[in-house]
Amino acid sequence: MSSSAGQQQIKTLKVLGEDVWKNKVEKINSELFTLTYGTIVSQLCQDYDRDFEKINDELYKMGYNIGVRIIEDFLARTALPRCTDFNTTSEVISKVAFKVFLNLTPTIANWSQSNDAFSLIISDNPLSDFVELPIDAMKSLWYSNVYCGVLKGALEMVQLDCDVSFVSDILRGDNQTELRIKLNKVLKDEIPVIED
Amino acid sequence: MSTDNIIYPSTSDDSFKRPNHGYDYTKGAKSHTTIESSSINYPTKIYNDSLVANRKEVSLSSMAFLFQQMIIHFHKDSKTVHEFEEKLLTNGFQIGSKLLELLNFRSSINPTNSSRTSTFLSSNTNLPTPKMQSQTSYDTTSGNSSIPSNNAVISKTTTQNTISNQEAASTSHYSSIANTINKMKRRDLKILDILQFIHGTLWSYLFNHVSDDLVKSSERNNEYMIIDNNPVLTQFINNNIKNSCNYFMCGIINGFLNNAAFICKVTPHRMPTENSDERIVYLIKFDSQVLERENLRFSS
Amino acid sequence: MTIYSFWIFDKHCNCIFDKEWTIPSQPRSGTTNSKQNENVAKLLYGLIFSLRSITDKISSDPVDFLSQKNRIRSITTGKCRVHLFETATGFWFALMTDFKQDDYYDILNHIYKNIFVRFISLNYISPSDFVENEDEKGGQGIRKINNKNFINNLELFLSPLIS
Structure with a gap:
């Protein structure tokens, strides 16, 4: 589906992502990030008594709260306008957003027939460096569920109502870490209410 | 005799303090499996990953947002400020204890x-x-x-x-x-040595620069201070619980020191100067047994 | 270069911040979030909104999304000029000035990046969404930015520009 103009656009986005990462982003040791996230998850396990469904929800909510704010930070750094189609959105998320915040470039795969859903395959997830899940968590915990919340919140602020969820996770013994993003609808911009 | 304060040797394994947890011949062998210790029967790749510092980085924004969400979550769950600070301290403690092992190992790699x-x-x-x-x-x-x-x-x-x-x-x-590894880094036995390690290696590991100052208190023998002119993690939090959020960093220092057998308490204090408005002083109060041990060992 | 006023609108058609400088030589004078400006805010919003929808319809589709849509940069009337900056999340920043300068894009960009994002978005105490229920959408909301750091930094930044 990608024409040469599309390829050019992808390249521009990639260059933009790398440029912003190199020059406009203050960086911090990724292991501190990993360790902090680890204590958050283990504190949640304690607080919710190992009810992993609740923990997944809580991580999602935390991610959502991060997402609605991180989008402003993202736009301030990259000055990107709203995307014209979902294809472009996927490229922006993968090549710019993940690169600017996590220094990752997940691969885009598994486009649905109607072009409204795609998967992100994350290799080398910084949150799960040196993490090993216990057996009971392996069955129901999505360790990096915070990513789903962040993407949902951020996309909602640019008027894209999406469902984001994990499909597979290396920590659970699967082959790869895969995130699925499905567009439900494009939210309409509000218009002022007409008073009499 | 039992009321004497024993000066414990500086080992990190304190099981000698609890003699009851050994093999009890009246009861026989105890089965001691927790959920966590069940055998993992799939190959985790973490044992193949290299421990050498790979200098991976993430953006400060991601860390700041994650930290903020952690603060919000803990704050919601705590009924008092003290409870909130304790939670941050405990969580930082876990991180600090891990960093002790990791950083000592890495500094042994020639x-x-x-x-x-x-x-x-x-x-x-x-x-x-x-x-x-x-x-x-x-x-x-x-x-x-x-x-x-x-x-x-x-x-x-x-x-x-x-x-x-x-x-x-x-x-x-x-x-x-x-x-x-030719020569494994020896454990720091002196207070000054381990504080130097925190001031230099730990701080550079966390924040890419050494801490701004390491000071011994002139008033009290067991107090030392590590100074940070611009605390990185709490810089975006600007309200009255800002100082409480510094307890996380205190927890890291505390975990680091406690697991190296330097029992102490760490608290943050905000002391702005003309140059730095956000200057934080981490006050480390060592337990008296640590000082006694140091005197016994190293005073000539 | 005289700046008369500064407005921020959010995606719910509400004016969440306005500041008017009445005495040009004193940057700290003037009103912030005053009630009298509410009607002016609504009129200003309506003006920007209508012109924006018209220009959207007039301009042809861009080749790729990076060459941005034909958006309004400024609106000039007999007495003043309104400069606009909008973000993909639906925030509009409007600066009402005199005619000395053609384009205030950089200034508005700076306000967004370094003042708004720093003190409002990154600050978890400040709400990220200024409406709390359905009634406040569509231009009927009343909540404003009251964050002192934001206001102080804004004044500090704009004061050398107000002469």
């Missing part, structure tokens, strides 16, 4: 060996001649853990001489970094 570590992390280059490894000196003082591993290296290298270079290189891909 930096001149870095060419060697890079050769065996890439599987295409040849191993350096095995003879060099066996020449690593045994003049080092006793008690370091590298001697057994060097022995292993020697026996391995003699067999490797007979293997082709390619095979040797590929087997070396999975050999452990511990084999390159």
Whole structure:
């Protein structure tokens, strides 16, 4: 589906992502990030008594709260306008957003027939460096569920109502870490209410 | 006699304090499996990952947002400010104790060996001649853990001489970094030494620069201070719980010190100067037994 | 270069911040979030909104999304000029000035990046969404930015520009 103009656009986005990462982003040791996230998850396990469904929800909510704010930070750094189609959105998320915040470039795969859903395959997830899940968590915990919340919140602020969820996770013994993003609808911009 | 305060030796294993948890012959063997300790029956890759610092970075925004969400969550769950601070302290503590082990290990990896570590992390280059490894000196003082591993290296290298270079290189891909350690960093036994380690190595690891100052209090013998002019993690939090959020960093220092057998309490204090408005002083109060031990050992 | 006023609108058609400088030589004078400006805010919003929808319809589709849509940069009347900056999340920043300068894009960009994002978005105490229920959408909301750091930094930044 990608024409040469599309390829050019992808390249521009990639260059933009790398440029912003190199020059406009203050960086911090990724292991501190990993360790902090680890204590958050283990504190949640304690607080919710190992009810992993609740923990997944809580991580999602935390991610959502991060997402609605991180989008402003993202736009301030990259000055990107709203995307014209979902294809472009996927490229922006993968090549710019993940690169600017996590220094990752997940691969885009598994486009649905109607072009409204795609998967992100994350290799080398910084949150799960040196993490090993216990057996009971392996069955129901999505360790990096915070990513789903962040993407949902951020996309909602640019008027894209999406469902984001994990499909597979290396920590659970699967082959790869895969995130699925499905567009439900494009939210309409509000218009002022007409008073009499 | 039982009311005397015993000065405990500086070992990190404090099971001697609880003599009841050994084998109780009246009860027989205890089954002690927790959920966490169930056997993992799938291969986790974490044991193959290299422990050498790989200098991966993420953006400060991601860390700041994550930290903020952690603050919000803990704040919601705590009924009092003290409880909130305790939670942050406990969580930082876990991180600090892990960092103690990790940073000590990494500082034992001889930096001149870095060419060697890079050769065996890439599987295409040849191993350096095995003879060099066996020449690593045994003049080092006793008690370091590298001697057994060097022995292993020697026996391995003699067999490797007979293997082709390619095979040797590929087997070396999975050999452990511990084999390159000539001399394991000794545990810091003096207060000043370990504080220097925090001021220098720990701070550079966390924030890419050494901490702004390390000061011994002139008033009290057991108080030391580490100063940070611009605390990185709490810089975006601007309200009245800002100082409480510094307890996380205190927890890291606390965990680091406690697990190195320097029992202490760490608290943050905001002390702005003309140059830095956000200056934070981490006050470390060592337990009296630590000072007694230091006096007994090192006073001449 | 005289700046008369500064407005921020959010995606719910509400004016979440306005500041008017009445005495040009004193940057700290003037009103912030005053009630009298509410009607002016609504009129200003309506003006920007209508012109924006018209220009959207007039301009042809861009080749790729990076060459941005034909958006309004400024609106000039007999007495003043309104400069606009909008973000993909639906925030509009409007600066009402005199005619000395053609384009205030950089200034508005700076306000967004370094003042708004720093003190409002990154600050978890400040709400990220200024409406709390359905009634406040569509231009009927009343909540404003009251964050002192934001206001102080804004004044500090704009004061050398107000002469």
